[in-house]
Amino acid sequence: MSAGGLFDLTGQTAVVTGARRGIGLAMAVALADAGADIIGVSANLEPEGSVVEKRVNELGRRFTGIRADFADRAAVRKLAGELTDSGPIDILVNNGGTIARTPAAEHPDDMWDQVIEVNLSSQFVLSREIGRAMIERGSGKIIFTASLLSFQGGINVPGYTASKSGIAGLTKALANEWAPLGVNVNAIAPGYIATDNTQALQDDAVREKSILDRIPAARWGQAEDLAGSAVFLASRASDYVNGVVLPVDGGWLGR
Template sequence: MTPAFDLSGLTAVVTGARRGIGLAMAEALATAGADIIGVSAHLEPVGSDVERRVGAAGRKFTALTADLSDRDAVRRLAQELNALGGIDILVNNAGTIARAPAAEHPDESWDHVIQVNLTSQFLLSREIGREMVARGRGKIIFTASLLSFQGGINVPGYTAAKSGVAGLTKALANEWAAHGVNVNAIAPGYIATDNTRALQDDPVRHRAILERIPAGRWGRPDDLAGATVFLAAPASDYVNGVILPVDGGWLGR
């Protein structure tokens, strides 16, 4: 393996690792040599798909559960992770979405999405990032979104949260780059996962989205693998505060 992309001996935390993009990210990091701590609200203690994939790559896997909509649970998770020690890579991927027109969007949906997609990610980054800064090295990767750049339709809370993730990425990078901690984000395009099921099942929206993607297809979770390894590896040591689209060319249209 090229040393610039070798993660051997490192430990990566991936939130939302049970399925979809998080599962693909965890597998990619393990294939590059990292041991994985997977976090999800409903992650099986043993026998999960992510555990099998990490094990197939020859790496160690640890499963943790946490409800990221609960601030106290997030704080406990951060304490548990710091107690394990030596977190080299933090992938803030876990997220949720609530679809409703803005004029009908409930307070509860707004609060839930902001807590899971933005507040919990700041709390984890603050607590784990503090340890990284003290050690003088570390990588933090957020999962942003096309809606970190655009407004979207019927997802005001999600758009606000993902726009906040883009700003948080830059803010933390500004403070921590000089301490050897790289903070960046990946902005997936339209990826075929459970979060986009409503769009995939809507023939009008599905067709409109597909017609705008220059690559001519929806993305797959494993399309995020290369960008994840790059931002976690020494290859990106001089990359700070970037929101990297992996979108099949959507934003270039």
């Protein structure tokens, strides 16, 4: 089989959450470029004319947009039902997420609850429901977006760190159960990527310098730097890859 064939996603359908911008947008476009039709889900996704819709359509692939609030458990269950009823989902990219920056001693319960619900609980519910259908078919790829804080503690983001550490554990737990049933479950751990979520760090001259000084690649990552990893984990090239949390971090963790 050629290298191109290993990464070919033609005829497959991929659900990408958090697809409106940033990393989710880059992943959705990369999967479409490899041949997949895309169902994009975001809390604030425009009904028509979104950037992700335009870019997927330009690649000749179909795009369906769905708006869903991942902080609302009932909405996530409804979304899962709609997706499983719509036809086979070959690839699920659990990328939707949020972050809240407040020192732990002042971190309120409602902030903690929202971050855990969006970043961890909703992703388990969606994976459970779509994963069940994948198990019945004997095939499927699930990709989580983890974080460097799946490995480290971070500063002023206790809820986010807990949620992303949970994602690393959930990735392994699901892989242990589902690998023998034909479903690959893995995660990508982005490094410091220049997106809205990291804008506060980019704007802090002291923090930004300390970050750049540690990255061997000597630059912030771009959302497009996640594209290749997403296609790899969604494709036949990763058929024997299970339970991996893959850092894409410019060498940060190796420092």
